[in-house]
Amino acid sequence: MLTRRGVLAAAAGTLLLGACGRDGKPEAAAVRAGGGPELVIGATLELSGPGAALGVAQERALAISAEAVNAKGVMVGNIRRTVRLEVLDNRSDPRLAARQATELGRRDDVHALLGGTLAETSMSVIGVAQELRLPFVSLAFGDAITVPLAQRAFIYKVTPEAGDVARRLAQVIDTEGLRRVVLLAEEGLHGDSGARAMTGALRTAGVALAGTVRLPRSKDGVARAAEEAVAARTDGVVVWATAPNSGAAARALRSAGFTGRLFFDAGAVAEETLESHNAPAVEGAYAIHPASLGGSTLANSSATGRAYRELVSQYVRRHGAYNGFAPYASDALLIITTAAKLAASVDRGRLRAYLQNQITDGMAGLYSFTPIRHSGMERHSLGVYRVDGGAWNRLS
Incomplete structure (x- = not known):
């Protein structure tokens, strides 16, 4: 019998293969190929500042995948184009991200934009992308990035929906026999999405929410927030x-x-999560994350599996240990190049039209975009993981 994933994957776009990353300065970088027609994609990423724990890893994966694409080029109509990336460091500053998006968007030779691993930097880009009619694929967590649709016609997102993650978390908590938990949600748009989603998901699962404590951005407030959460006297x-x-x-x-x-x-999962200063605290912790984390994609013999194995191999060779972060940037590049192939054009309006009518099997998960759904990751792409012996172990 065909599974839902099998049916969707049968209609999937062409997969990216891996090559290698960048070791240069973080302020700005470009991946260029030889002369000829190009598909130019701007990227504003957190290569420094608080968001670097996510941004640097995504930039490395993006560079690997871009070099792989350029080994053959992208057939756009009857023209084979090379991908040129223009990567800028937004320093985790929303205002700088907006300025970078404006500079890139006003250029006639830039066809699409990706980036923003933090919700705040992505949100600052949205208004610019809409005004300049520039397709933007966000790498951030936060449901407000793609809604309301009337104000997000050119905006897309590759990270999972908060509601899908919350439902899986609530199911795990219920299965583990916990009846009362407290939510520690970071301040900002991502935490707001989590607070809304977890409240409903826990209620549905029959698990009591003892309270919601907001986790401040400043280091000084983390200890106080943790003490408040512990004072709720819950088992989780x-x-x-x-x-x-x-x-x-x-x-x-x-x-x-x-x-x-x-x-x-x-959103908690990054290379930094399992580093030595965190390892004792996170041992035994559970996480909901796309399937790329637990190595199931590595064992897959499909084109996706082969691409992901090559990505991991190149990443380890160039940058050291690879702890299974989701290569959202690689998938964003895949989605944009697939749209260009389907549209037979690099026109921004046509790219947007084919972005919102696309089913693609990516490295992080399966994506299904529609005109009324710009957050495309399928909920079936999520898995349940636990930290055992300092590594992520997939449970289901």
């Missing part, structure tokens, strides 16, 4: 925060005397 804490805030929260909770179970949303 859901940490809804992006790295490195997620690891800092785990350390603070353990320092405050919490010995119960920790549960992370997908």
